[in-house]
Structures are given as structure tokens and as C-alpha cells.
Amino acid sequence: MSQFDALFQPLNINKLTIRNRIVSTAHAEVYATDGGMTTDRYVKYYEEKAKGGCGLCICGGSSVVSIDSPQSWWASVNLSTDRIIPHFQNLADAVHKHGGKIMIQITHMGRRSRWDGENWPNLMSPSGIREPVHRATCKTIEVEEIWRVIGDFVQAARRAKEGGLDGVELSAVHQHMIDQFWSPRVNKRTDEWGGTFEGRMKFGMEVLKAVREEVGPDFAVGLRITGDEFHPDGLNHDDMKKIAQYYDATGMVDYFGVVGSGCDTHNTLANVIPNMSYPPEPFLHLAAGIKEVVSVPVIHAQNIKDPNQAKRIVEAGYVDFVGMTRAHIADPHFIAKIKMDQVDQIRQCVGANYCIDRQYQGLDVLCIQNAATSREYMGLPHIIEKTEGPIRNIVVIGGGPGGMEAARVAAERGHKVTLIEKAEELGGQVTLASKAPQRDQIAGITRWLAMELDRLGVDVRLGTSADEALIREFNPDVCILATGGIPFLEQNPEWGAEEGLVVSSWDILSGAVEPGKNVLIYDTICEFSGMSAADYLAAKGSLVELVTDDIKPGVGIGGTTFPTYYRSLYEKEVIMTSDMILDKVYREGESLVAVLENEYTGQKEERVVDQIVVENGTRPNEALYYALKAESVNKGQIDVEALFDIKPQPILSEAADGMILWRLGDCVSQRNTHAAMYDALRLCKDL
């Protein structure tokens, strides 16, 4: 046993024995295709968590029970047809095989969805009030429809049970149909389905009763609720305690999952999956409050990412189970590593929210730092096996996330690896990114890699600038260039980068350039770097205006992250200006003048500032690549067919003397951390 004993006390949910206190809570995976069927990818994704020791997986966040609750644009599971049953059987078998348990969240989304796709339904909600995040207009649900939806819940629960799943979780959270009825914010009805407390409770109660009747007393049925909607006209914590008690009293609920915050506005939505700017477990008090009043186990997730943290929460008895969903996305072997006494080897979630932010764009959930997650079905491994082939001499140039991941994977394969980094510390652009306010956690990505490189005995040489001669000295079998990029300030000569009129966001974040008093940031990329530079400058006391030619600053940042930037920037009175192109910069006395041009009208205006920061992305730092390309056996080429197929690069099995040269990450073209690490993993896993 270990210091984490508290996490390994089994606990029952109804008749279901959960082997530990760690749960992967319901989230939209965006992996169900073919009309909402769980695919091989879906199954393997959950199987990996079960294999890694996760106690309970609740899959299928927002899986729909009705045909008119659309699921296609975020590819959730569709329980409105019997077609799903055999798929569930595969899923259940895969998880049970490893001792895990699996349930599914079922729901009707009501107004919290989009109508413009699939069957083009009319969305329904208790009082037809529009939902802002999805810009969802809807009709007022009629009583006949209410009973039909209740029936759909029953059928969906039956399908889950017949498919061999261990239980269902009714979603009464995130402003789905049940809590739409609960919340006075949206339920303005005066009939028996609204008005009084009992009236507002009625829909959920009827669903619960009908489902319980269908599945019998022994099948696990949970209820996921909010702990406080944080809306002035919504449900507060005391309301929720009352509601939880009310449902608990029926004896028909086997557990409560508690989520802090409502989420039908952009700002509250960000709370639901707290990113790295939040304190640890910010809403635990809400879950603990619910636990005080109910008699069944309580599950709580939200920013619980570390074993010590989880242990502390469970040990103290605030809740019975901790949800560690993103923690499992970052490392599905989280539990196994605790058990193997490898806590320091856990790849810890840093709260970058790449996963959820992709989901809100209708894209499949991926992990910013673990490219194997959800690609298990393609054969991308979480545990890298040692090679049975020749041991190679590998040199990696560049200690950013791509280079470090390449070095890590190569070293796990058992090769002799040297990593050369020009700077005095590892991390590359991630280190820069971590300098911004509330973004320090992101450095966890490369800090983990650095610890792994150390553990694996990679020869890391810092403060070493690599050139052709140095590389030749190593006489490597494979040379991997991950030298990253260089800020691209020369695109428009009128910006005066040559004369030093503008500086880059790197200059600012690295501290190479002192913050000005009155700064204009021109951001064409509209992702993290520009927002971070603005936040950084404002935190240092600069007056900041953030200008973009795009439709809004930070438009490329996902739905759970831009709100926290906005909170921070607005609070610091950063002016955000969109639709303006930086035309030119000139000096006027002590000051700099930025000439901006409205994209749509061509009208120009000026800003007098004392510092101009341009964030215009990077150009590849590729001089070394071209210097080495000719002498390499593969002429620097990567076989993309093999690469995309997750197959070994053919050159590895060809008996050719000389050095193989690959490049990856921003040193090819600017993409992101995940892209660099994905390439590193798929290139090096077969080395």
C-alpha cells in the first residue's frame, strides 16, 4: 500500500463495485460516427483507460436519447435506436476485460444544441428561451412531447442495459432538458411542469421513475447536477441542495455527480472545464455541500489532476469519487503509474484544454501533449516498447516539445539519444508561453518531458548551438531537426522590423524587451501568443491595445479558454480592436505611430504608442536543414504515406549507409504543440 491508499478503497455504486475512487466523467469524445455509433476508436479509447486502472468510466457525454436531440456535429452517441446495442457490447467487454466499469451519460439536450444539421429538428425547451452559446432558438415543448422524451429516456436506458453497460447517468447539468425544467432561468411555465418547486422537478422525476422502472432496482442510475448555476436568475447552491435531497429521497438515484457552474453563457461555460488559470478544485465546496445532504456517493471532477490532490480530497471525505477526466486524457495509465510507484512518470494534465476546445469546435478530442490518446486504434502506443532491431545513434536538435518528444520516444525504444538545445533551458516556445499570467502551467508539458529524458538517460546538451560540423561529429544514424521557427516580422516591410520599430511577442514574453508604457499589439494569428503578450504587458502595467485584422482578438482560441483571457484582459482594461490591418509604423519624436486600416472600409487611423508588438506567427528555422539535406541518405524526406499510416519509415529497413535526416514541428511549418509532438511520436515509435 502507499500514501495513496485512500484512492484505492473500493466503493459500491448500487450493486456495482468500483475498484478505486477515480472516475473518468462523462465528456463528449466526438468519436462516435455512423449516426452516433461507438466506433473502434471509441472502444479503444476507453479500453486504454480501463487498462490503465481507471475505476469507472462514464462515457458519452451528452449522448442523446431522442431523434430530435441532434448529436452529429459533436459526434456523440445516439441511443435513440437499437442499432447501438451491439456497439455497446463491444465497449462493455473491452472495459470489463480490464476490471473497469463503464456507464453512459444519457440526455436530451433541449435547447442546448444546434438545429442546423442532421434532421434539422426544431429545438425544444420548457419555455422556448434561446440559448446563447449555441445561438439556439427553440420552441416551447408541448406536453405530448414531454411524455415522448420521457419514453425515449426509458428506451435509451434499456439499450444501455441490454448492451451490457454498467449503468446510466442522467444528465441534469449543463442546461440539458432536465435542468432546463429545474432552472427558473429557463422554465417560465405555469402548468404542472413548472411554476412551483415540485412543478419544476416533475420532468426529471418522471424521467427518473420511468428509467428506474425499466432497468430495475439493481442497475446503476446516477444523476449529474450542477452545484450552483452562478446566474442571478438561475439555481444557486441552496436550491441545488434542496433538489439533490428531493431526488435522493426517492432512493432511486445511485450517485450524484456534481459540476460547479452553469454553462449556457460563454463565461460560465469556461468554468465547467476549468483551464490552467483556475485554482485547483475550484468548485469542490459545491460538491461537498451536496454530499452533506444526500445518502449516496458523490462524484466530482473539475481541475483535479494530481494524485496528491485527489488523495487529499477523498481522504478528507469531501466527495466519494474524484473525476479525473482530463488527467486520463493526458495519461490513461495514471492509476497504473501510481500503483507502480511511478508517480513522477505520470504525464500530468496542464489544463491547456486543447481537448475540450476542439470538442466545442466539433472536432475529435485530442490531448495537446499526448498524441497517442484516442489514436490507440491506429496503433499509437502509450507505452513505448523497446526495439528488437538495431540500436541507433540518434541526434535531436532542438529542445522544444517536438524535439523532446522525439528524444523521449527514441530513448524509450532503447536508442542512444543526444539532444542539443541552443538555449540554456529546455522547453522551446512552451517556455515562452508559460511566461504569461496564469499560463505557467503549460510548462508542465516540457517539464515532464525533461524529467523523462533525465530518467531515460538522454544526453542533453544545453547552451549548445548545433551546426553541420557538430552533427557530423556525432556521426548519427538519424538526425532529427526540431529547431522551431523565428518570429515572422518581415512580412510587411512597412512595419519597420528592420529598423526595430516593432518587436515580437517572443521579445516581450522572454523579457528580452522591457514592456512599454503604451503598447499596441498587432495580432494576425489570434491564438494564445498575442493574447498572452497582451495579458503579460497589461500585468506589468502597460496600457495595451490589442488589434487584429481578424473578426475578434483570440478568435482562434477555444470556448473554454478565450473567456478566461477576456476576464483577465478586460479587467486590466486592455482595448480589443478587430478588423484593423497594421498598415505601417513610423516614428514621431519619442513615440511610434501605428497606422491601421479598416479591412472593410479601407479607412485609416493612427495610434500613438511607445511600443508596437507584432504577432505574425513564425517562419521555419531551416538553415541547418538545408545545410544537411544533401548529405543525408533520405534527402531529408519523410514518407508521408507511411507517416500517416503510422507505419515505420521505409528508409529504416533499407540498408543504406549514412545519416537519415528528418525535421518536424515549426521547423517545417508553423503548426502547434500537438502537431509537433504527434509527428515526433509517429516518426520515432518505430525507430
Next chain:
Amino acid sequence: MIFDWLPSVLIAIVLMLAVVGAVRRISLWRAGQPSPVNIISGLMAMPKRYLHDLHHVVERDKYMSRTHVATGGGFVLAMFLVLCVHLFGVDSKLLAWALLASLVMMFTGAIFVFKRRRNPPSRLSKGPWMRLPKSLMTFAVTFFVLTLPAAGILPDGTGNVLLTLVLSALILVSLGEMLFGMTWGGPMKHAFAGALHLAFHRRQERFGGGRSTGLKPADLGVEVHGVSKPTDFKWNQLLGFDACVQCGRCEAMCPAFAAGQPLNPKKLIQDMVVGLAGGTDANYAGSHYPDPQGKGREPGSAKGSPTEVITAGLVDAETLWSCTTCRACVEECPMMIEHVDAIVDMRRFLTMEKGETPNKGAEVLDNIIATDNPNGYAPGSRTNWAADQNLNVMRDVKKAEVLFWVSDGAFDMRSQRILRSFVKLLKAANVDVAILGDEERDSGDVARRLGDDATFQNLAKRNLQTLSQYEFKTIVTTDPHAFHCLRNEYGDFGSDALDNVEVLHHTTYLNRLVQDGKLKLDTFKGGTVTYHDPCYLGRYNGEYEAPRELLRSMGIEVAEMERSGFRSRCCGGGGGAPITDIPGEKRIADMRVEDAKETQADLIAVGCQQCTAMLEGVVEPRPEIRDIAEILVDQLIEEVH
């Protein structure tokens, strides 16, 4: 010869002296506690035991075994014939010629003894033992010369006064050593005591290929528990100490000695001899106890007498606590001395009477008493590990083909991996298995080895009580220590719970499954594998083959370590040694991993969670360490149903 009568008189006198010596020696032994033996049948069985069981051990060293056959055999024969020819005066040329031949044989042996003694290995004691080859040769030459007339080679009466006197002196010298020394306490004592030890051995079951390794239960409620002074030993244990030939084979095998912990089994037995006879260790001429901390005990400073407390001046308690109870010394001892019994007997005194179990000992014992497990975990959490295993629990099913004895590995994350692997294999083979769940308790192994037999017996009785409620044919366990307790030690407590129950180690059981085709295995492709024999599986229970056969069934050709099988070196984890944690110069586990590294192994296969823990505690780089069940599970071909 001038004085024809002289040799026979001399022989008779020395024989008389030898009888006096024997009486004294026997009385020293009889000061020990009673231990019933059958004197007649013991003596009758003795020659066969000598030729078979003892020789079987000696035979491991061919040089010494031939030397001993020649010397010892020659001497016994010669002595018999000397008595016939020279004492009783049987006049037979044939006998005389036979005597000459046996003396030649003895002399030849003695030459080899002499050669051995010219540059003896460090394990051999020196001192009086250095003169032994000379005494042997003197005996042979003397009686050879003396017998020449009787054989008719020289005429009767050859020689003069001088020759007679010389021969007489030599007779006294050589017979003094060979007969009087044998009983009074010279190097030849081993022959006398050794022979009797074979006859009256406390573990008669050991002879004829048998195995007797379970500790004898301590009497509880007596005035003093355990052995405090030499006379607290059973008389035949004292006899056993006297049988020691100081060959140092135990010393060479002892892991604690090699690690520089203050234990040398040979010295310990010699100290016991000092204790039983009284005196000091000044005459001891072998290696002393290692002294890693420079506490400095001068030879001669260890004093004892039959009635003095052993740990008050004769042997340091640390010496007793250094033992891992690995039985390597016992296995190696040609005189079949039981070192481990003696050590545990003395530990019983230290723990049950003095309350002086070192380091974590007291805490562990307290925990075992209060929670039935050594680390003080909640007894109700014993089955937590199996929450996802869907295992039957005996309380529910009442009967099963196989009872899986989980042991305290249930509380340890590392060991749980072994348990889960084993369960998976059982399931793949469709075995009807159940566990005791939270009703199981620590087997008592550690408590017993730490000398707390009261707690051991308490646990044993309660476990037996639990077991007696259920029906099963086989007990299987992944823990060789629990295996040993259940199989060899629980029988002493008058319960029928284990009657007709086969107790098996998991490797034995798994091997049966594999041989019966119940488990299909893939070929292993993971580099070189060596196998570490757990002491409590191998030496204690003789199971060397099943684990190896299992490995072979996966296509693994075991790269054997130099010390493997019955000579396997302990991991350092037995006998509560990690708990008492007596410092040495090295760690035993480190040495064991070094052994493995010499085979170029990438993987050390093990069959014991304690060994796994000890070997994994060695700092990397080192070979990977996995239980055989874990290796098997990775090669298991799962049938798709």
C-alpha cells in the same frame, strides 16, 4: 619387537582414555533438554545414513569426498583391524595384509588432506586442524610399520628398543589424536559426535531423501521461552553442534557472511560448542564474524558456559538477527547440523522473554497482533486489491476446487501485480477458485522467524479455524513463506483443516495447468532470462523444477546463475531480516543482482513477492524483475470465446 605387549597396552590405555572422554562429552550433551530418540534404531540406521545421506552432501565436492572416503574409510577399517591384530592379537596374515592395505589407503587420503592443508581456503579452520593430516599419516605409518611383522614381510621381532620406543611414542601420539581426541574434543571429535548425530538427529525425517524444514513449535507458558543458555537446547541439538567439522561450507554459502553482516554460521556453531563445554573462543581458528562497524571483538573475548545466557557474552544478538533463515548453511552442512533451528530458538528468547527484537521488529509484531498483518493496515481492506477481480469468496461459496491463499501481498501495490497475473491465469484455465477474503490472516511466518512463536501459533490456530469451515482440495499461494507455513508448520496444531489438502506453490500449480494444456502460451521474446530460486520454495520445499519447466514452456532457456537450485543465494528478504535490518558492508540483494548480471540476464524470473521486492530495491541499472506469473500472463494466448 622387544616389548611385544607394549603396543596393545598402549592401545588399550588410549581406548580407556577415549571412553573417559566419551562419557564426559555425552554428559555435556545430556545437560540439554530431553528429546526422545530411539537409541537402538538410531544406531542401527547410522551406517546407512553415513554412507548415503552424509556422503550425498560430501559428494558435492569430489576432491574432498574421495579424500574423505580414503582417509575416513581407511581409518575406520584400519582401526578395526588394529584392534583385531594388535589388541586382541588375532593372528591372521590375511587380516594383517588387509590392515596394511587400509593403512595405505588411509595414507593416500591423508596425503590429499595434507595437500589441501598446505594452502587451505579461508573457509577452513586452521589451528589444530592443521596437524590433522600429520596425525593421520603418523597413524598410518606407525601401524604400517607395526603390522609388517604380522604380515610376514618382516620377521617377528624385528627392530630394537629404539624403534620400539619410537613406535610406541608414535602410537601414543597418533592414537591420542584419533581416539582420545575424538571424544575429548580434538579435530576428530567430528567423527564421534557426527556419527552419533546421525543416529540421534532431531529431524529423523531428513534421512533417506526426506525433507524436514518446518520449525518446531515453542512450548508456551513455560518458565523461560526459547533458548537463553546452552542447556536450554535439546540434548541432540548440542550433540549436533559437536558434530561440526569446521569445513566452513556453511560460511561459504551464508549470504549474511558474504554481505559482511556479523554472522558466520560456522563460528556460531563453534560458539555453541564453547557454550556447551564452557570456556572462550580463543582456540577458534577460523573466520570470525564480520565486524562492519568496527565494534571490535577480540578472539578469546567470547565467553560462555552451559548455564550462562548466550547473548550475554558469547554471541551478540546482532549475529542472531543477521540470519535470513535461508537454510543455505543447513543444506550445505555435511554433518547435517541445524543452524536455523538454533538461531530461531535463541531469537525466541530475545523476543518472547527480553522484548528485544531490533529495529522495526517490535512495531511489526505489534501490528500483526492488532491487525493480523505486518504493516498495521485495516483488516477490512485486505481484499481491496481484488475489487475488480470477480473472485469468489469462501464465505459465500463455502467450497471450491482451489483455495487461493493471497497472503499479505494483498496490501502491497507491487505484489498485487503478481496476484492479478495469477488470477488471470487461473481464470484463463477455468479453475474453480476462491479466496478467504478478509477472513485470511497473516500466515505468521514473520512472527515465527522473529521468534514470536506465541503470535505465530495464535495466527496459525485462527487460520486453521477459518480453513476448517470450508471445503477445498488444494491451496495455492504465490507466497513461498505462507506456502511453507501452511504446508510444513500448520500440521503441529491438531487441526484437520488441512487433512487431504494439497498445498502448492503457484509455480507448481501453473506448471500442472500448462502441462495439462489448460494454458496456451506464446514464445517469450525478451532477451536473456535467469531464475532466482526463492529459499522457501527451493531449499525449504524442494521445488526447483516446476518454475524452470514453466519458463521452458515459454521457450525460455534459463541462463542459470552460478548459485542456483539448492545452492541459490538468498535475496536477503527472509527471516524478518529486512525488518531487523542489521547493517553489513553490502546488501544481500545487491549481491544477488550481481549474480544475475553475470549471466547477462535482461530479466530475473522470481516466484516470490519478497524476493521481487528485495531485488527490485536494488538501484538501476539492473535486470528487470518479474514473477513467473507475470511473465506467463504476458505470453498467455487468450482464447476468444
Next chain:
Amino acid sequence: MSDIIRRDPRTEWIARNRLHPLYESVINANAGEVRGPTGLLRKNPHKVGFIGPNGIKRIDRLKGNGQGAGAVGRGKSSANEPVLALHQIEAPDFYIMVAPDLVGGRLTSHDKDVLGLAHKLCRTYEADERDQGRSSQGAVVAVCFGEMKEESLDLAGVDRLIHLQNDVFEGFAPEARLEAVAQIEQMYQPKHWLFPDSIHGGADLGSRLSARLGERPAVQAWQVDTQNTVCRGASSSIDITRATPRILLLLEECGDAIDETRHEAKALDVDAVEVSAVNIVDHGLMDVDPNAIPLAEAEFILSAGNGIHNWEQFHDAAKALGATEGASRVAVDDGFMPRFRQVGATGTWVTARVYVAVGISGAIQHMQGIGQCDKVVAINTDSGCDMVKRAALSVIGDSEEILEELVKIVNAHKGQVSPEGETLEKGSEHAA
């Protein structure tokens, strides 16, 4: 009314022209916030900027853009601290005595919980009296000994204060304190005596008083009303429900601290206390090895982050200061400190009275771990970091230099205090 824009074209014109002689005054006049009748900040987005020399609209936030745009009122509107209602008692009809631990001269959260409970009991008694048609008002009295640093007794619910500050009560003086409370008991006959059941002295004093008065106290009590009390017993394995006695030794979180009212904290007189025959004499605190104290319990922590470059100096400084060592996650991940020294959500939660963070900018997880620390001192090069925002004292600059100076001062101080380097400092030291 509020949406009518008030314009003054002339001022606007002056504001546009930086060379106008009245420019400064106009701008300055507009420098203040413009607020509407409800007090909300008013902005007119149409009026930002002016026309620059090239005939292009220009925004210059530093120098001003004319009306409403100049010198933005940065920093938080110093939100009016709400003034809490004062709970006044003219002449108390009964008293509830609370003897807080006052660790380091300040109320602990345990003390505040007990005070809160005292008020809860008070209110119930008052209500009971009202139900009987009588009017009665109780006062919560804090009975304090020794040094007092607490500045918000009024906010913690102290109606009346008995503060005994006299040499005989300083340090460890259980007998004198018992005499004092016994005398207070005689003078005021309080309805209850409440003590924190703590190792800071509350349990001891409460037990002494109970024994003196021969009254059975409720010990380890955590759920209390005027009728019944629930106590933990048998190593916290059982709950004992019993009638509420007069003396209560209360566990942490037995009540909710006062947060909505202010109280008078008016001094209450006590006659001079006779302390006869002292059998226990205090000789002060002993020095202990700070690194032998578990991090979670340590009183004084010197904690290192990635701003440390001279680790040897850091360890020396910790030694000189007698502080327990802590570390940030980064310092641990980077291998400079062992894992068990890690402070924060992912490591150990600490409770130090003084936490000195050297080169730790304050990741949010770290801040959670030091949430219960009283005084945080930040040594950092970045004055904008979160640790500085959290700290009671921040010094900005190179940590190596500052630690060096600090060690010098401490060593000089030590030389003065105990030139012979005694381990036991006799006499004057007290920590109540």
C-alpha cells in the same frame, strides 16, 4: 436622462490640439472618471481619439484622447468596504465566556468558530426568553491572556473583552490562568464557558477549570445547541450525544465564525487576581531541529523556487534562520529538492505562521498549498507575480544578495542573544 450625451465642442476642440494653451487643464479636467447618476463609469466609444497631424484619427491613451478617454482609471475602484452593523449591548443580562487560544497573539480560526458558536448559543437563549415574554441580552466575552496582536476582535464577535496582561499570565502559566478564570467565574457567573479543545492550551485550561469547579465538561464537542451536545469519543470513533453542560471544550468547526456583524469588544473589569503558590515554573522554549518537523506542521518555512540559483546558500540560510525547508513544484521537478519538500496542491499543504517564498512566483497550485499561512514574505525579481500579491511583505531583487544580508543580520542577532550558543534559552521567551 442618462443616455443624453453632454457635449462641449469647444473643449473637444482644445482637447484635440495638444498645442492649445488650455490643453493641459482640459485634459486634466477630464482625467477623472465620468460617472453617471448610478455611479457607473460612462464611456462614449464614439468620442475616443482625435485627428492627428496626418488627418487620420489618432488614439493616444497615454497622453489623452480628449473627453472621457484620458488617463483611464486603472486599478480597482476602491470598492467601499461595506460597514457591518454594530451589535451593541448596553447592559448584558448574562455572559458567555470564551477563552481563545490566541496563538501568536491572534485569534485562530478555531477561536473564531468558538466565538461564533457562543453567539449562536446567545441568540438561542435570547429567543427562548423572548418566547417567555421576557427580554434578555447576552454578551460574548473573550477572556484573553498575554500579548494581543489581533486587530479585529470586533469582527470576530467579541462583545466584551477581559484582557489580562500581566507577567504572571505570560508564557506558560496554567495555574495563574486557572486562578484568573476561577475568579471571573465567581464575578460573572457566566451561562457557559467555552474553550477550544486544542493543543494550544484551550483543552488544558478548560479541563483545569472543570476540575476546579467540579463540573463535567463536554469534551471534543462539535455539535452544540442549548439543549444537546454531540461529542466525539473513543479516538473519534463514536459520537456521544448528551445534555449540554455549562463548560464546553469544542472541536474545530463547531460553529460558524461571525461575519455579518461588528461587536463592541468593550473592556470588562476583573478584580486583581491572587495567584498563590505556583508549582509550575516556565523556563521557555527549547531549540528544535526545524527539518525534523513535518512540513505540514512547520511554523516557519523558507521555501525555494526556480528563482534560486545558489542552492548551497539557500540551505545555509534555512539553517541560520532555523526554518524548515520547502520548495515549489518546479524546483522539485528540476531535481533541486526532494519530492517530500514540495508545497502546494500537488504536494503538501502547509500551515506555517511565516512562509518566506524565495524565487517562487506563485503558481496557482502553490498558492492553494500556502492558503493557511499567516504571513507570507516574498523575495522575487518580479514585482508583478502572484506571490507578491499574496505577500504581507515583498522585497524585489536578487534573492542571493538579500539572503546573504539576511543571514548576516540573523547571525549577528544570534551572537547577541546567546553568545555561548546555549540550546536552551531560559527566561524571557514566551509564545502564548
Next chain:
Amino acid sequence: MQPNVISLVSIGRHPQSGRARRSEQDGRALELGLKLSGSHLQVAHAGAYDSTFSGSAEETVLRQYAGMGLKQMTVLKQSSDADVIPSLSHYLESQSAQVVLLGVRAESGESSGMVPYLLAESLGWPIVSRVADIVSIENGEAEVLLALPRGQRRSVTVTLPFIATVDNAAPEPRQTAYGPGQRAQFNAVDTPEVLDELRINWVEAPAKPRPKRLKVIKAKTAAERFKAATAKAQGGSGKVMKNESAQEKAQAIFDLLIEEKVIR
């Protein structure tokens, strides 16, 4: 001159198994007693001693105490619902004890920790609580180390006779040995028995764990609750020193450390 020391022991409770055991603190009290007066130490226990005693869990535990090297132990016969104070104080008075040692709090029963205080009051002796060690006893005075929170120690002197409660910080009790424990004699003594009447009316129930309070958010509006939950901890306006010399900065820190008494 060896002081007359009496250690009092009770039946403990193992936190994991709930079984009766040698109590942590009483064991330490006994150990301290052995240190102070060796074989002269008297040990007493007030509890049931009747026909069911032999073979009971209580006997096992008392024999564990005895196994620390006691030849005999006094059992003051008391039924389980008795108030042990009269019995104990009667006994202590009769033995003219000078130092009485016992744990701070019992591990079973009410565990109020009041026994030592009531004994002290009834005997009129001083009491020191949470003793880590008794360094010396000379001239009718004992030098005692008290255990304070956070691992701190205080040195006090106390006049004899006195009662001391022994903290977990005191040296661990020695190992208990089976043989001596089994052979120890129990001297059962009849002492006055007084029913604990108050306790009869108490209701006992198994305790549920009591999670520590999390942040208390009393904010009224939704926005305030939102902010309070998601904002990071900030202490507010501390003093910031930027341009002073390193020496001045160090002095400011030092002053604070002195003020807070963490440097003495």
C-alpha cells in the same frame, strides 16, 4: 533517591482494526515511568476484574503492558459503568505517589482527558499536560519537557508530587515481551465504586468522518459567488520594497521574523 512513580494504564483501541491494544500514550507513560524508577515502578489499571477477565481482550492488553517488564500490576476493580476517579485517587493517596504518569486521553470510552485533571484536583497536586520527557527529579522538583504544537518543546519545572499526562512526542514504549507478560501477577484491589450516573443518559453512535470545512462563500449575488469560487488567493496589499538596498530589505524581513517570533 528514587521517586515513587505510578503509571496508570488503560485499554487502547487500534485505529485500523478497532481492537483493544496497548494505548499509545499510556504505553509511553509506562515507558517514562520505567525510565524514572525502573523496577520500582508501580502500574495500575482501573477496570473490570471478574470471572470473565481471564482470557479477555482486557487481560491480553494488560499483559502487553506487563510484558514491558513488570512483575506485577495492580487492578483496581471497577465495573465498566463506574466513575474511576474515586477509586484511582483513593489508590494514589494510599500509595503516597510522587509522580503519576498517564496518557493525555484514553483511546476508548469518553476519552475526555479529564481523569488526570480530576485526580490532580482531588489530590490537590499540580498537573502538567503533554509531557515529552521528564529530564530529572531533584530536590522535590522535576524538570519536565512539554510537547507543544509544531514540534516545539517547552521546559518547565514542577514541584512534587504531581501528575503528568504523556504526549505522543514522548519516547516510544519498549517492546512488550510475551513471557514476562504472561507471568506477571495481577493484584486485584477492591476500591470504592461509584456509578457514573451522568453517562447513563448518554447516547452513543458510530461517528461519521467530519470533512474539514472548505472555503466559506457567503457572497450574496451569483456574480460574487462565481468570482469567489474562481478567483485565486490574494492577500491584498502587502508592503513592497523595490528600490531599497539589499541590506534594508533583509532588515525588513528580519524585523518581521522577530515580530512574529519565529526567530528568537
